[in-house]
Amino acid sequence: MRIAVVGKGGAGKTTVAATLARTLARGGRSVIALDGDTNANLGISLGLGVDTTDALVSLREQLDTGETEHARDLHELLLRFGAEAPDGVRLGVPLRIENAQPGCPCCGISVEQLLGSVPTGDHLVIADLEAGIGTMTRLQAGSLEAVLVVTEPTATSIEVGARAAALAADKGVPQVLIVANRIGEPGDLDRVRAGLGAVEGVRHDVVEVPDDPAIRAADREGVAPLDHAPDSPGVRALIGLADRVAGVPA
């Protein structure tokens, strides 16, 4: 099963993707978390820490300069350009490099191509995509089983979220789930529903994640919210996402 997490920069994609990945892994699934953002921070939200996360980016830079070898397939990419995160989540960082070799599975294909073409077996793949809708526009139909559109209750975030949801629906993604993140003021949820509810083809599934100072504190420390404050309302809502998504046949 392949899940993509999309949204405007800052909406909370990475936090959603990481917490969902670890929760599904705790539930017994074999989970691969792909960091599709050129500004790769998924490792931080997974609980690997800032330094380890930065080291994975440096490793890709070494690939660029020829100091390290290319991987021959997804399995090797995950081994060499990735790390084992808490709860057994396997993080892969296929970060785009300047000197890419066309067709090379570890550097020459885009994340959307990776999702569309690489056999994932029994694994559940969660891809934290580049902020915005660029990747969604390039996605092939049939590449994903679910898209999570993460949006804050701001005008701009909702605008991007609506575009992303519409694209996912156009591509025929079976499940499009709206994650209304940082809901804190009266009217916030209504604003998100109004902005995204009108999108044709979207099943209007909206999950509310409350604004949570504990998640902010975790972000400040550069640690996983799931580790920092597992019982906090925002984190509990993110954990609850797993039940919403896991219902789709793998």
Next chain:
Amino acid sequence: MSEGARLRLAFVGKGGSGKSFVVGTLARLLARRGEPVLVLDSDPMPGLVRTLGMSLEESGLPGELVEEDPDEPRSWRLAAGADGVEVVEQHARRGPDDVRLVQLGKLRGPASDLGLSHRSYHALVDDLTRRDALPWHVIGDLPGGTRQAFLRWGRFATRYLVVAEPTGAGVLTARRLGRVTDTPGAVQVVANKVRGPDDTELIARQVGTPVVGSVPWDDDVAAAARAGTAPVDRTPVGTAVDAVGSLAERLLEDL
């Protein structure tokens, strides 16, 4: 500040760090002081138009402004005889306080629509980059993140300002941005969404780059973001807008 000296700033930062708020507010505050200001918006995310207090209408530059460079195929330049300053005066949108805005198109439709608008934008930036003297301060909003290709869109600038939130990811992004710019000495940090003195200190220490401004978390800015309105147009403006005002003073003094 010597007469005629102009700011040439490119703002970078992690997505969601508040670049659009800082850029739009800074532009409006400078313009309110009577300074001529040009904003270059190359961020595919919508946001800056709202913080400038302008409407959402599309306004990429006309494709006819450019021609293929005969010496460099597939490279575009302003059509013969076109002058970058005149292009701005004729084609830039005008907003409140007479801010001039030139936008790279937003990714609202098929990517192919952006092609012509991109070429015109790049050709204009190339032209302005070559000029030592410009009639306006130029402030650019670059795409969020650390992609080097996007950083080249900031080549008109003499200084890169990194907007950084007090988070692990924000600080890491700021460090990465400091590494990839061509002129590391010209990078400074604007700490944003600061909730206490510790936050600015954390950013300064962990990014290791001089902090030129500190903007507090402000519920008024959050409210404006929800509504899609410009924080600078609220009455009273609030502490974050005031802090951007102090940043404006500091940047002009440093000129």
